[in-house]
Amino acid sequence: MSTAFETTPAALGTGTLFRFATAGSVDDGKSTLVGRLLHDSKAILADTLDAVTRTSADRGFGGENGSTQKIDLALLTDGLRAEREQGITIDVAYRYFATDRRSFILADCPGHVQYTKNTVTGASTADAVVVLIDARKGVLEQTRRHLSVLKLLRVPNVLVAVNKIDLVGFSESVYRAIEVDLQSVAGEIGLSDVVVVPVSALEGDNVVDRSAHTPWYTGPSLLDILETLPTTDELERGLEPFRFPVQLVIRPQGALAPELALTDDAGASFRDYRAYAGQVASGSVSVGDQITVLPAGRTATVVGIDFAGTSLERAVAPQSVSLRLSEEIDIARGDVIAATGTFGEVSQDVYAELCWLSAKPLREGSKVLIKHGSKTVQGLVRAVTGKLNLDSFELEAASGLELNDIGAAQIRLASPLPVESYARHRRTGAFLVIDPQDGNTLAAGLVKDHPGDHEDERYVI
Amino acid sequence: MSTQITDIPLVEHVETPLESLNSLDLLESEAIHIIREVVAEFERPALLFSGGKDSVVMLHLATKAFWPGKVPFPVLHVDTGHNFPEVIEFRDSTVERLGLRLEVGSVQEFIDSGELAERADGTRNPLQTVPLLDAIAKNKFDAVFGGGRRDEDKARAKERILSLRDEFGQWDPRNQRPELWNLYNGRHTVGQHVRAFPISNWTELDIWRYIARENIELPGLYYAHDREVYERDGMWRAVGPVSEPRPDEKVVIKQVRYRTVGDMSCTGAVASDATTVHDVVREVAASTLTERGATRADDRISEAAMEDRKKDGYF
Structure with missing residues (x-):
């Protein structure tokens, strides 16, 4: 019980709250990174660690003396029976840890099937998203897709962790090549200020503390960055109307x-x-x-x-x-x-981008429910105006949307809603599409300007 | 109008927080938003209230959400029959003070009628599911607030804030609705109901800092006191009618407190000298064990004990 602790913001509850999500492909070590962050920031308590050490040993990890490299860090986050049995992460899991500076809420989003659903979910509330890349594989199509989704959802801070840097011999040239690729993809998508960090989640390099193995990297550790980034509310305070x-x-x-x-x-x-x-x-x-x-x-x-x-x-x-x-x-x-005086016109016609999150496909002419703010109204999908090709990030013709598709649609509302462009108003530009039959959430909706309005201001953060 | 209803000792409360909203302010604001959404969208909500600290915080948040009106829903307690008497007294006095209706679902009644069988290990936590679902059906509750937190357990880490349950109260972790922004979808069909967890994002330490800040009253056993206990499975168990020591277990008087309160037969105490809320905040912050690992025998049964109970309709 040190007295120093009592004066830290985390102890007093006077620190801020920072929400971030992780995104990555299968096997790029995301669960291990999350486990590492929790472990090294002392958010894993002794009884949990004991249980994980036992299970790790049962599976052939050499967990003697609680040596951290020897336990399966992924076990710290994979909570469901099926996840531990299959060694995969099934659903978004929320984790909590605090440092001396702030408290963190971490949405750990699995990277395999339904990755769009999970990434959209995690990103919708995130102040930052950490995208993982395997240093041996470099920038993949899935990296591109993840970055596209983050751009669309206007995540204010995007970080890329180049993981498994130990497996390429802490090579600066490998890292620099990936960095160049990344910045070029980010530029194409229109994401600015992407922060890149070389890490080894397994060994702990540059996760919580700066690593001696990467002298060529002069930036802060991943956790240092997360501790100092501004939150969405802090960034927008004073800029958005009431x-x-x-x-x-x-x-x-x-x-x-x-x-x-x-x-x-x-x-x-x-x-x-x-x-x-x-x-x-x-x-x-x-x-x-x-x-x-x-x-x-x-x-x-x-x-x-x-x-x-x-x-x-x-x-x-x-x-x-x-x-x-x-x-x-x-x-x-x-x-x-x-x-007063800050709102344009309410509308019964909404043009929107839809992230389709349901196995039930969207067809033109579908009747849906739209939940916007605290109001739910009926809507008729008049037209699907395109589907985003997640490789070229261009709209192509489509007449419907399937699970994990991102597309554009025009929806007629039964009564007018005060919707605004998501590109400028995160809260009043977002809505849910709900199935009127079973009540399930079908899509995340992002309001676009009506065709012809403010086209030049699209994607302005 | 400046009626000050709460006394705030630990952290100085700012009249207009403006640019300095801290983590407790943000968690409180989120919880109140969720509580109001559920009350606005559902016909018959109820709050699970055991007298435990998380449910006490939930009730406190509800009083703030609807001020100056009273809390607009009843409370429901699933009574294991293995309660600490002081917690039941606290439950009853709180309900009376706030003018609430209390519904009780009784595990004992189900055992007496033969609908439930006592378990070999004597613990009654897993037996709460049947009386809970029965009370939900009987009262036609369509939304039930719980004080569950995601930091409590690996399975709870995957729980939604609004969690849809079918006719059998089952939780299907592989088929949950995505939760986007702060837009909560509470749509349900006949027979289904929703469990709402407004303090999902709070940690045990947040709960205690909030109790300190808001000066919230709790049952006395959360603070250090002398009690007759014996050691079993590395936990201090209270001597009582449902938790008799075996002949080889030595009874001692120790200064202890409870980190969780539940079924007396499976809830352990921790050795502690934390007699005030500020002592507890310091103790929790310095603790090296999780609250369930330290105090719940039933969660030590297997790695997936909580997941299995939740799939069957548990809180």
Whole structure:
């Protein structure tokens, strides 16, 4: 129990939270890298390590004396029975660790079948994605596809770990050649600022600490980079206009929280209480701000921002709060409260890119449900306007989409939604496509500008 | 309106956090968003409430989510009949203080009626599934909040925040809906229900730091106290009606605390001198064992004990 610990941000809960995901192909050592990060950042506790050491030994790993190179690090992350039996990772797994600087949430996304589904899922909430490359194999088609998906989803920080660098004799020339290939592919796709790090997940080189085996690499270790990158919210704070999907209306009338109901005064003052609960999707809101309720377009002034008995002057993304307004206007779940004058037009026709995540294919004419913010409406897929060739990253003609396809479609909505281009508004540009029959999630939707609008601004981060 | 309902000792709370939202603020905000989504989209939600620390934190988050209104759903406890008496007292006083309805599903009743058989090892945690599903069906609950966290177990690490369950309450880890952005899909058909885990992304340490920050009351056995215990399987077991020591097991009085509370017959205590919440935060941060590994005999049965229970409809 050292006193130094008590003053670290992680111990006090005053550090930030950073979400990242891993993506890679089969056998490029992703589970091993994740295991290494968890192990070397001391996130693996003794009983877990004992269990893994025992299982490793049973499988012929020479796990004596807890020597870390001798245990199967992948066992630290592969949690399901079938995964351990088959030595593969089946589903996205979430892992948690903290350093002195920040707390991490890691989405470990498997790289085999359904890799698009897993990568899209992990990337949708990630502040950063680490893509793995096997140093012996270099940049593969799958690397290209992963980077394309990350570009499409606008992941703010993309890192590439060139793994198994020990197996190419820590060769600088091998690494430099891969780096050149990578930057050229990233350039083609339009990804800027890709950070590349040579690592050996198995041996630990440049994962947590800088390695003596790679004197030609002068950059920081992978963990050092992850500790200092800005989060999505930090990057966008102050740049995005205020958006607030209303989750529910808080109007307790008689049903007050017991500690409030006990006092007559409070009971009286809360009798007419009415506030709109939600999470700030983007931007910030202050008391006194003019707001517009979408899609109806009525305006009002914010007179109060409440959070569990505390009045705030201002709230920022992603805080969950309740807003009180100057006028009693008709607002219900599904409406979006926006800063007045910052929103264009609501629309019943949506042009979007769809990442198709279901085995049930999409056909033109399909009826679907669209969940956007806190609202779900019916939609009709009028046309599939193309399918992305993930090798050339160009749209080609298609009339439907299959599992793992990324394509473009035009959808007619039963009622208008305040959608915005995903390229400029991450939250209000994203939606789910849901099967009206069984309720399953079919696709991740990213709103595009209507054809002809702002074409030049596509993909601007 | 500036009614301060919580007293915040450890971390200074900023009135307008602005650019300095810390990890607890972010986890709290995410959990409240999820709780509100479920309440808005489902007809009959309920919260699993045992009096254990995770369910107490869940209830605290719910009070914050709907302030100044009361928590708009009942709580459900699946009672193993092997409870620590002080936890049941705490459960009842909390429910009364917040004016909530308590539903109880009783493992004992199912054993008495012959629908469940006592296990050879005497532990009743795995027996909770049947009364849980029965209570869900009887009350027509379509969403059940749980305090499950992904850091607890390898199988839970793969659990969704909204987890769809079929008529048999089964979890199918290989066929889960993708969870994208902060858009949660709670669509379900008749007979199906959803388990919601708003604190999925919290760790044990986050829970304790939050309990300290929000000054949340817990059953006393979470803090160090003197208790009659004996050692079995490397854990300190309390002496009680369902956890009698064998003749060769020596009973001693030790200062212990519980990291988890559950079935008394399989929940172990840890030797500890952490008498305050701040002591516990320090102890958890310095711990070298996971909470389940240190205190749950049932999770030591096999590497996939939790996965197997969850597939059958467990929390």
